[in-house]
C-alpha cells in the first residue's frame with residue numbers, strides 16, 4: 001500500500017505518565033522497527049521527590065527530564081520531545097499555542113498513529129485532560145492547510161494522521177489494582193480521585209506486551225524520583241514480571257481514516273501495514 005516507515009507519536013503530560021500506561025506498547029513498536037516518539041508537555045516538577053538525595057526542588061525539572069530520557073532509551077524509542085510547559089499549569093497556558101506546538105510536531109514527524117490520554121485523564125488530572133484535548137484537536141488541525149498557515153513550508157506540509165488512540169484503563173486492570181473496599185485513587189489536593197475504568201465492550205484495542213514487561217518495568221525504574229529505590233518496582237522486579245497489568249495495554253480508537261475494527265484489534269497499525 002505505502003512504503004513509508006510506520007511512525008507512532010505519543011503525547012502525555014508528565015514524565016512517568018508513559019511508564020505506567022503505555023511503556024510496553026512503546027517498547028513493542030520500537031522493537032518492531034517503528035519510529036516511536038514520545039512528546040511530554042511538562043518536566044513533572046510539581047511531583048513529590050520520593051527520596052531526598054535524588055533531587056532538589058530546584059533541579060527537579062532537569063532530573064526528571066533525564067529520567068524520561070533513560071526511560072525512552074529503555075523502550076528503544078527516540079529521545080523525548082518536550083512542550084516546555086510548567087507542571088500543573090496546562091489548563092491555564094495559551095491553549096492555541098499548545099495545540100500549535102503539537103500540530104507542528106505532527107507535521108514534522110508525520111505519524112500514522114497518534115496516542116494520548118482518554119477524556120478521563122486516567123484519574124481526572126487536569127493536566128492529563130488538557131493534553132487529551134490538545135492532541136484530539138491537533139489531530140484534526142494538522143491536516144488542515146488553513147490552520148497554522150505560518151507553519152507551512154517545505155518542511156511543514158499539512159499531515160493527515162490515520163488513527164487516534166486513547167489509552168484507557170480496563171475494568172480488569174482496575175480490579176487487579178484494587179486492594180480492599182476502596183477504589184484505587186490518586187490524592188490531589190488531599191482528595192482521592194478514583195481511577196476511571198472502561199468496560200470491555202468500550203475497549204477497541206488490546207496490545208499484548210508480555211514480551212516487553214521487563215522493558216516497561218525498567219522504564220518505571222528510570223523514574224526514580226517518583227517511584228523511589230525501595231518501591232516494589234525496584235525491590236522485587238522479577239516477581240512483578242508476571243503481573244497481569246504488565247501483560248496487556250488497552251486503548252480506544254477515537255478517529256480513523258482507514259476503517260473501524262469488527263472485533264477487538266491487537267495492533268495499533270491495523271489497516272496501515
Ligand SMILES: [Zn+2]
Pocket residue numbers: 013014017125128
Ligand atoms: Zn501525569
